[in-house]
Structure formats: structure tokens, C-alpha cells
Amino acid sequence: MSRAAGLLLLALVSVGCRQDMHDQPKYSPLEKSGFFADRRASRPIPAGSVARGLLKDDTRFHTGMVNNRPITEMPVPVTAELLKRGQERFNIYCVPCHDATGSGEGMIVRRGMKRPTSYHTERLRTAPVGYFYDVITNGYGAMYDYSAQIEPADRWAIVAYIRVLQRAQSGTINDVPPDQVSSIKPAGGSL
Ligand code: HEC
Structure with a gap:
């Protein structure tokens, strides 16, 4: 009998102690706190903190500038893969206004x-390449910036692709590899 009473008591006590995760002691964002002297539950972020993945310690890469002047050399290696990526991003974000040739x-x-x-x-x-990066990052006149939509690595891919577009419109016969010159047919006249 006393054993049954003990079990019942245990059951009652453990139900009384039940605590759901949704009901645990915690502070909601910006809630008042009685614990900290400044009464703020959300603690101030220590000076100099950088959120993970947001460290921008490479000025050339992240601003396209050095001493307030646009850089003239790409800060990343220009590969076929980068150009393909740039073409894809350019066609998504820039073509609606600049058209597929950039005219x-x-x-x-x-x-x-x-x-x-x-x-x-x-x-x-x-x-310079840094100028194009800056226009994408900060906008230019009537053009708004694309820093929220296009991450820095993709901005450089687009810049590299703009160089492709420019070369495509200003190429001469000297840009053709010598062993391929003979395969080119002049369109309605000499080159
Ligand atoms: C919604 C239309 C629109 C889109 C999309 C757009 N631009 Fe522009 N862009 C403009 C306009 C308009 C100007 C000229 C602004 C002015 O002169 O006030 C301009 C100017 C520029 C210039 C020239 C600045 C100069 O010195 O004359 C560059 C470079 C440029 N855009 C790059 C880009 C790139 C790269 C993208 C894609 C990431 C892009 N734009 C997307 C409208 C757009």
C-alpha cells in the first residue's frame, strides 16, 4: 500500500516538474533583464566584432579601389570558368538595360x-576594372547598385565578362591566332 502511494506521489511530483522546451527560461530579443546592470537582455556587440563570413580584409577584392583609385588589374585569376559565370550573371542582371552586347x-x-x-x-x-566593380557595388547616376543581389566574387566575374564584350566589339585580325587566320572568310570585303 505504501509502495503504491509512493509511486503515485512520484508520478505527481514528476508531472509537476515537467518543463517543455517552448516554455524554458529565456530572454526574447531586446527583453528587459533584471540580471545585467544596464537592464538589457540583448548584450551590446563587442567593438571590432565581425560576423562569420563577413570579414572584408581584402580591400582590392571588396572595393575595387586602392587609395580611392580604381584598380587596373583583376584581383582574381581570370579563367574560362570565371568568364562563363560572368556571362551568366551579366545576362541575368545587366542585359535588361545594357543589352547582351553592352551597347x-x-x-x-x-x-x-x-x-x-x-x-x-x-x-x-x-x-579600369575597379571602376566597373565600383559601379556594380555602389551604383552610378540613375543606375542603382547591385551589392545586395550580386556577391563580390560574381561582381568580378561580370567585370571580366564586360572585358570580353568590349574585346568582341573592338577585335582586329591581329586577335585571331595565326594558325586560324586562313579559316576566316571576309564578310563582303577584306578584313
Ligand atoms: C535597370 C537598368 C540597369 C541595369 C539592370 C543595370 N544598369 Fe548599368 N546603367 C544603367 C543606367 C541608366 C546607366 C547610366 C546612368 C546615368 O548615366 O545616370 C548605367 C550605367 C552603367 C555603367 C557606366 C557608367 C559610366 O561611367 O558611364 C556601367 C559600367 C554599368 N552601368 C554596369 C552595369 C552592370 C555591370 C550591370 C549588371 C550588374 C548593370 N549596369 C545593370 C542602367 C542599368
Whole structure:
């Protein structure tokens, strides 16, 4: 009898102690605290803290600038893979306004957006790579920035691809490898 009473008591006591995870002692964000002197449950972030994955210690890579001047050399190796990636990203994010060749006749422009300068003007053909990176990162005039949509590595891929577009429009016979020159047929005249 006393054994049964003991079990019953144990059952009652353990039910009374039951604590669900959703009901555990905890602070909600920005809740008042009686524990810390400043009464804030959300503790201030120590100065100099950097969230994981957000350390931007490579200025060239992350800003395209050195001493406030756009860099002239790509900060990453230019590979066929990078160019492919750049082409894909360019076609997603830039073609609507700059069109697939970069001349600035994209569909949104044809529907009324301000017409961007063609990438094939002398000024933009000779503009340093860091300049293009900066335009993508910070925007330019009527063009808003793409820093939220395009991560830094992809911005460089796009910059490399813009160089491809520029070369594609300004190539000469000297750009053709010598062993392939003979396979080129002049279109309606000499090259
Ligand atoms: C919604 C339309 C739009 C999209 C999308 C867009 N741009 Fe632009 N872009 C513009 C306009 C408009 C200008 C000219 C702005 C001005 O002169 O005020 C411009 C200007 C530029 C310039 C030239 C700056 C100069 O010195 O003349 C570059 C380079 C450029 N954009 C790169 C890009 C790249 C790279 C992308 C894709 C990541 C992109 N843009 C996407 C509209 C766009």
C-alpha cells in the first residue's frame, strides 16, 4: 500500500516538474533583464566584432579601389570558368538595360529608362576594372547598385565578362591566332 502511494506521489511530483522546451527560461530579443546592470537582455556587440563570413580584409577584392583609385588589374585569376559565370550573371542582371552586347539598348531602356553609355565608347573601353566593380557595388547616376543581389566574387566575374564584350566589339585580325587566320572568310570585303 505504501509502495503504491509512493509511486503515485512520484508520478505527481514528476508531472509537476515537467518543463517543455517552448516554455524554458529565456530572454526574447531586446527583453528587459533584471540580471545585467544596464537592464538589457540583448548584450551590446563587442567593438571590432565581425560576423562569420563577413570579414572584408581584402580591400582590392571588396572595393575595387586602392587609395580611392580604381584598380587596373583583376584581383582574381581570370579563367574560362570565371568568364562563363560572368556571362551568366551579366545576362541575368545587366542585359535588361545594357543589352547582351553592352551597347545600352536593353528592353528596359527601350521602354523609357535612361540610356546608359555604351561599353564600347573609348571612355569605358579604357576604364579600369575597379571602376566597373565600383559601379556594380555602389551604383552610378540613375543606375542603382547591385551589392545586395550580386556577391563580390560574381561582381568580378561580370567585370571580366564586360572585358570580353568590349574585346568582341573592338577585335582586329591581329586577335585571331595565326594558325586560324586562313579559316576566316571576309564578310563582303577584306578584313
Ligand atoms: C535597370 C537598368 C540597369 C541595369 C539592370 C543595370 N544598369 Fe548599368 N546603367 C544603367 C543606367 C541608366 C546607366 C547610366 C546612368 C546615368 O548615366 O545616370 C548605367 C550605367 C552603367 C555603367 C557606366 C557608367 C559610366 O561611367 O558611364 C556601367 C559600367 C554599368 N552601368 C554596369 C552595369 C552592370 C555591370 C550591370 C549588371 C550588374 C548593370 N549596369 C545593370 C542602367 C542599368
